[in-house]
Amino acid sequence: MNRAPDSSGSTPAARPESGIQVIDRMVKLLEVIAHHDAPVSLKILSVESGLHASTAFRILSAMLQHEFVDRDANGHYRLGGKLLYLGGRIRAGIDLQREALPVMEWLRDRVGETVHLSVREGFEIIYIERVASHHTIRAEQVIGSRAHLHVTAVGKMILGDRGRDFCHRYAAQTGLPTYTDNTITDAWQMIREVEHDLENGYALDNEEAELGVGCIGCLVRDTTGVAIAGLSVSAPIERRNLDWVNLVRKAASTLSRRLGYRDDPA
16 A cells, blocks of 8 residues: 655655564564574575565564574574573573472372472482371372382383483482382383383382382483473372372473473464
8 A cells, every 4th residue: 555645745654663572573584583493595584484584684683683592604594692691591590399389289289199309319219309198097108219210100200211221220229129019110111101101291109119009100301302390299009199290391381482492482
């Protein structure tokens, strides 16, 4: 559509972009660059962001000046060092337990049982946080207590995530100690189970660490995708309900996102 002439008889210049619009476009360009493994040309950035090439170039030039993007020898764009610095500052400022507590409380309130947060140290997991069930009779671990990986739900997920070489080394060096009659003590049986668990996205502890106690566990990942912790629900075995699996998955996914993990980078 043709613009009506102003009082001087000339066509007015296009209005400057608003600050918010520029930020929206900048974010879109960064997301397109992040989606590609290799540096991206201006042409591709323009097409995939939906921005005119001149607009994209202007915004990229400003980001280049502030080190939010870099250009390689071919003139293609990649994420800049300033983002790495800022991301590191965010990661350093994140307190795992602080971020986990509201998620753990949400999960506890829906299943009615104790929720634990644990991390790996060597061949063991350490329980670092707990939100207790309101039941008089409940299953819970002492904060700071440890258990071998193969006897816990979260530990099994960690074994599956670490891969077969780690599993073989774990079995050889620990000897797969027996905690109860239900503990897995055969290396290949353990490997088959943890690989199956990883594929399913959750693992069970079927009275393998302590008789009378059953658990459901899932992994928690950080912004790099590394499994840094696990969430689990612990309950007397007669009360444990496999209908809780999706709730545990949802809680672990929520906490992972709070820590910066994105499983849908597109």
